[in-house]
Each structure stands twice: as C-alpha cells, then as structure tokens.
Amino acid sequence: xxxxxxxxxxxxxxxxxxxxxxxxxxxxxxxxxxxxxxxxxxxxxxxxxxxxxxxxxxxxxxxxxxxxxxxxxxxxxxxxxxxxxxxxxxxxxxxxxxxxxxxxxxxxxxxxxxxxxxxxxxxxxxxxxxxxxxxxxxxxxxxxxxxxxxxxxxxxxxxxxxxxxxxxxxxxxxxxxxxxxxxxxxxxxxxxxxxxxxxxxxxxxxxxxxxxxxxxxxxxxxxxxxxxxxxxxxxxxxxxxxxxxxxxxxxxxxxxxxxxxxxxxxxxxxxxxxxxxxxxxxxxxxx
Amino acid sequence: xxxxxxxxxxxxxxxxxxxxxxxxxxxxxxxxxxxxxxxxxxxxxxxxxxxxxxxxxxxxxxxxxxxxxxxxxxxxxxxxxxxxxxxxxxxxxxxxxxxxxxxxxxxxxxxxxxxxxxxxxxxxxxxxxxxxxxxxxxxxxxxxxxxxxxxxxxxxxxxxxxxxxxxxxxxxxxxxxxxxxxxxxxxxxxxxxxxxxxxxxxxxxxxxxxxxxxxxxxxxxxxxxxxxxxxxxxxxxxxxxxxxxxxxxxxxxxxxxxxxxxxxxxxxxxxxxxxxxxxxxxxxxxxxxxxxxxxxxxxxxxxxxxxxxxxxxxxxxxxxxxxxxxxxxxxxxxxxxxxxxxxxxxxxxxxxxxxxxxxxxxxxxxxxxxxxxxxxxxxxxxxxxxxxxxxxxxxxxxxxxxxxxxxxxxxxxxxxxxxxxxxxxxxxxxxxxxxxxxxxxxxx
Numbered sequence: 001x002x003x004x005x006x007x008x009x010x011x012x013x014x015x016x017x018x019x020x021x022x023x024x025x026x027x028x029x030x031x032x033x034x035x036x037x038x039x040x041x042x043x044x045x046x047x048x049x050x051x052x053x054x055x056x057x058x059x060x061x062x063x064x065x066x067x068x069x070x071x072x073x074x075x076x077x078x079x080x081x082x083x084x085x086x087x088x089x090x091x092x093x094x095x096x097x098x099x100x101x102x103x104x105x106x107x108x109x110x111x112x113x114x115x116x117x118x119x120x121x122x123x124x125x126x127x128x129x130x131x132x133x134x135x136x137x138x139x140x141x142x143x144x145x146x147x148x149x150x151x152x153x154x155x156x157x158x159x160x161x162x163x164x165x166x167x168x169x170x171x172x173x174x175x176x177x178x179x180x181x182x183x184x185x186x187x188x189x190x191x192x193x194x195x196x197x198x199x200x201x202x203x204x205x206x207x208x209x210x211x212x213x214x215x216x217x218x219x220x221x222x223x224x225x226x227x228x229x230x231x232x233x234x235x236x237x238x239x240x241x242x243x244x245x246x247x248x249x250x251x252x253x254x255x256x257x258x259x260x261x262x263x264x265x266x267x268x269x270x271x272x273x274x275x276x277x278x279x280x281x282x283x284x285x286x287x
Numbered sequence: 288x289x290x291x292x293x294x295x296x297x298x299x300x301x302x303x304x305x306x307x308x309x310x311x312x313x314x315x316x317x318x319x320x321x322x323x324x325x326x327x328x329x330x331x332x333x334x335x336x337x338x339x340x341x342x343x344x345x346x347x348x349x350x351x352x353x354x355x356x357x358x359x360x361x362x363x364x365x366x367x368x369x370x371x372x373x374x375x376x377x378x379x380x381x382x383x384x385x386x387x388x389x390x391x392x393x394x395x396x397x398x399x400x401x402x403x404x405x406x407x408x409x410x411x412x413x414x415x416x417x418x419x420x421x422x423x424x425x426x427x428x429x430x431x432x433x434x435x436x437x438x439x440x441x442x443x444x445x446x447x448x449x450x451x452x453x454x455x456x457x458x459x460x461x462x463x464x465x466x467x468x469x470x471x472x473x474x475x476x477x478x479x480x481x482x483x484x485x486x487x488x489x490x491x492x493x494x495x496x497x498x499x500x501x502x503x504x505x506x507x508x509x510x511x512x513x514x515x516x517x518x519x520x521x522x523x524x525x526x527x528x529x530x531x532x533x534x535x536x537x538x539x540x541x542x543x544x545x546x547x548x549x550x551x552x553x554x555x556x557x558x559x560x561x562x563x564x565x566x567x568x569x570x571x572x573x574x575x576x577x578x579x580x581x582x583x584x585x586x587x588x589x590x591x592x593x594x595x596x597x598x599x600x601x602x603x604x605x606x607x608x609x610x611x612x613x614x615x616x617x618x619x620x621x622x623x624x625x626x627x628x629x630x631x632x633x634x635x636x637x638x639x640x641x642x643x644x645x646x647x648x649x650x651x652x653x654x655x656x657x658x659x660x661x662x663x664x665x666x667x668x669x670x671x672x673x674x675x676x677x678x679x680x681x682x683x684x685x686x687x688x689x690x691x692x693x694x695x696x697x698x699x700x701x702x703x704x705x706x707x708x709x710x711x712x713x714x715x716x717x718x719x720x721x722x723x724x725x726x727x728x729x730x731x
Contacts (some may be wrong), residue, residue: 123712
C-alpha cells in the first residue's frame, strides 16, 4: 500500500516538474517585456474607457503616455489636471495642464421657438433622421431631438428636456469626453473652455442660412447681423457662413455681445443679474 | 412561362389608378424653382445671373465634371434670384428661381409632335447631344445618360434593355408614355442602339401592361432588332440587375456594373427624352409625373415643366384632401416623403402619391422573430435582419462585409416584415455610412 502511494507521488511529481521546467523555459523564451508603468498608470486612470482622450480605451492611453516624449497634447478629460499631475509623477515627466472643457448644446430651437412644419414617423434616431431629410422644422441645421447624444453619454451628464425637446448638459457631471459631439450628426454640440463658476457665453445656433430664412425657421436663430462682431473688443467673434462664433479661449466674458444680439441667439449662463445702469433708470423715470 | 428574376421579390397591391388617364399637359406655372443638382454626381454650375432673361430650353447651369448634367430653363422669363431652396432631398440646395413671362422657346427646338424616324447624327454626335441636353436616367436614379452611352475601351456591350417595367405600385407615367409616345420610344431606342453600336434591344414590360406590350410589338416591326419581352409581375423587377437577370439570365456580380455582363439598361422615359433631344433638339425640361392617391378627386398623368412646385400638380389633381397625411415623391415602395408642397418637380420625379388617414400608419415595431421572411424576399440575396442589427449597433465594417452596399433599397424587407421592423431605414443609414467609410479609405 505504502509502496503504491510513494510511486504515485514520485511519478506524478516528476511529470509535474518536467512540465513546469518546459513551461518556464518557454515563458522565458517568448517573454514580452511590458513597462510596469503602463499598469501603474492604468490603475490611476478612471477606467471609464470613454474615448475622451482620443484613444480606444484607458489601456491604450496608458501605453501612449508611456511611449510619448512629452505629455503635451495628451490629456484625460475625466481625471483632469490633478490626474495628469499624478501620471506625470509616475513617468517622471513634466505635467502639461490642459484647459478643462465642457460640452454645450448650440441650439435653442425648442417647440416654442421653432415651429414644426412636418412630422417624422421614421426611426427615432438622429442619425437616421439626419440622413433622410432636414427635420421636422424649416431649420435644417438644428437639433433633431431624438437624443443620440444622450444615449452616447456614459456619465449620465445629459437628458432630454421634454418641454423644449432639446438635450440638456449637466455641467457638474460632464467630463468633456466628446462622446456626444461624435454622436451628433449635425455637429451641434461643442466642447468649450470651462470658465470659473461654469460661466458660459456662446452663440447657441448653428444655422448657416441667410438671416431671413433662418429667422423664419427659428425665432432665436443667428442671422449674422455682425452686431456682436462689431462690439467685441477682443477679436473673439468670427462670422462665417452666415453664422457667428465665439472663441471660448479669447472670450473675456464682458457680456457686451449678449446685449447686442437682436435675436437672443447668444446666451449667457451662471452670471449674476446685471446692474441696471443709472442713466437708463433715470430715462425710465422721465417717461 | 413568363420570365422573371429568380431571387426574392414581393407582390404589393398594384393600385394603378391612373393607368387609363391620358397624359395631360400642365401649363407653365407663375414661377419655377430649378435646383442645380437634379442628377447623380457634381451639381451643375449656374451660368445665368439675377435679372437675366431666359427662354424655355436655354442652358442655365452647366455640368461640372464628367459625371454631372446640364440644366436648362423649362420656361421663358426672368431670373429672379439664385438662392437655396428645399428640394426632394429634404435639404436646401442651390436653385435658380425664374419668374415666368409668356412661353417662348429657343428657336432651334422643334415643338411639333409629328414623329421623325430618320436618325441623322453619328454615335459621337448622339452622345454629345445627350450631354448638351442634360439627359439623365428618368427611372429614378438620375444617372447622367451621356456617361452610360460611352462604352469604355476594353468593355463590350451586346444588348440594350429598355426598362418599361414600372413595377412600383401606383405609378403609371412610363406606361402612359409607352402607349402615347410608342413611336418615339422605338425611335429613341434605335438612337441609343446606334450610339452604343449594338444590334439588339429588348423592351422589358410587365405583363400587367398588355396594351403597351402589343402596341410596342407592332411598332417595333419585323426587323428583329427590337423585341418586346413580357415579364411576370413581381416587385422589384424594374431594378437594373433584376431586369437583366429576368430578360437575359445573366447575373451582374456584386459591385460590378451591367456593362460587365455586356448589357446597358435605359428607362423608357429616358428613351423618349433621348428621342426629343436628338430629333427635336429639345433638352430635358419637362417630364410625365403621375399624381395619384385613393383620396384625390382627379388623379392623373401630367406632362409638367421641371421646377413647377408640387402644389401646382396637386391642385391640378383636385387639390389636397383634408385628411391627407403624407405626400411621397416617387412610388410608395422606394419613394421619399416630402416635407412641404413647395418642393419643385425635378428630373427624377416619376410620381406623387398622396396618402390620407390611416393608409400609411407606421406601426410600433416589435422584436425580430427570426421568421427569415426578409431573407426570402430580398432580391439581392442579402440578410436584411442582420444588416439592420449591424447598423443599429454601429458595426459598419461588419455590415460592409455582409454586402450592405449591394442593397438596392427596394423596401421588400420592410414591406414583408410581420413585426413591422424598420429594416430599410437602418440599412439605408448603414449603407450611407459604409459608402462614406469606403470613400474616406480610398482618399487616403
């Protein structure tokens, strides 16, 4: 009995040993060196695999970070500056702080502002509707309202407002990964520089039609009247294809253009209420 | 037994309400809007300016590039402006607005209706004439005809097929044209044969148009160069590849053109347009449009100037019924709903179908029950359920591997699906994405 047990242990043990040796030599022979820092960085990254950095996932981004000579142009929008500082520490490179961004919806064509001229009964997806025709309104540039962007958002930072039929971005949750920007077939959503207190000033319109038709289609359309362009002292505003655009990196939030805009296409958010100028108050009194 | 294509196909209700209505000539409207892009390929470039006086038949936009077509004024009058206007694509496109004054034609154009049989021009001159006259395929795809008539070196064409199938329900414009302009279509066919240098032509007509078949057979004569082939009624027999298979038994391989099997297909309407251009110097400025619908009081076939607003046509057909819900440009299977009635008539518009009340209700769709009906009706042998799923999941590369670009968008799958799934909607979306992807790849 004891003899059999001993024999079994020895024979199986030696088989195991031989197999282990073979495996060891093979693993040494075909070893692929991987920088341990890749794992370290991946650990530090948020792991959302959102694609906001421009790579297919956090792992790919980590590999790119390790390979890169400088961190310039590489940024994880989810983690922001603090995360990139950590990454720089791991890699022993200099951190390059990128401006935090936030997504904005450049369309105010709500049910109220933009009259419906036809009814779409096809597949309720923006991409399908966009391919088919101009949309339910006369504005062929604005939001279609079927929520491709909301479905694309991995961070629950968007929802469709039922009253207006437009998507709304929750600034606190938006990480500027750009998924909604890519999902929108009409390029309505834009990533803009995040300002303090989440203040924003932007032209909330993408209609490239001439003033007349644009205004007819939507009450709050940009009609490219050049008023904002003329009032801006910082060259932040450009007008192209019958549409004004405010560069978020040049804008100083003076709010002059907002007042000038005759159609209220330029919107400001998170600002304190305006002080009414003394002169105007007096004038009102006279009247 | 009658010939037809072997794979797939459906039998939608024919509803050819206007088959007995003679073609009525609609007078020019007060103003026309002529889009510069009414064909496949590059949009034409306007050659007139605001305030210019133009005559009917005068060139107003010139073809830009090889695959493009000239655009002519369909009326005489004054150019009001060149601006964007919504057309059948559902988007705003550049168009030339003309206010109508009188009805003066360019003097070279012969407007009489007496048929001219003798073909005087050489093949090269015929092709040039088609290019000058802005002739495009009138079956719906609007591919410039002059491109199709030039057989590239190294390829051989031995047969011309004239497509008189008109398999779409409701539409009768080609049917009426074959009945009323049979002589001209036969001559037009001979002109195209001369341009291509082929000895034989077959006119394919579905069996539900017996009168047209017997008339064309009589007019074609006993020369034997043109024969008429009656075909079993089945949708989509008017598809180019389906028609070739039905008539000749030859199969056009995936991604190849009919010319690769030695065949050229032209629509019967195109044959008529070629006849008008070559024998009468008349560019493509008017076409027959079927205006139909069960609730219209006077549905009919109208010869109408290009650029006429759709509203004028509907007015002629008795006005829009109160409960109208949808107007389709083209037939109900492949056509496209239009967003407003100010859309102008374009070269490719074969019909307008007005639906009312519950006729077009789109039902809530359910899950795929794997009945495989869509596969059995697909005339291209595709798997629509799979292509829809891949498009929905944005797996465009996979969709491309499954030959999504072979889809002819006939809509048989959506028509037959018992779960009312929007198969074609998604396939169209996927197809456009795949085509775009391929183009981007080839650019790199």
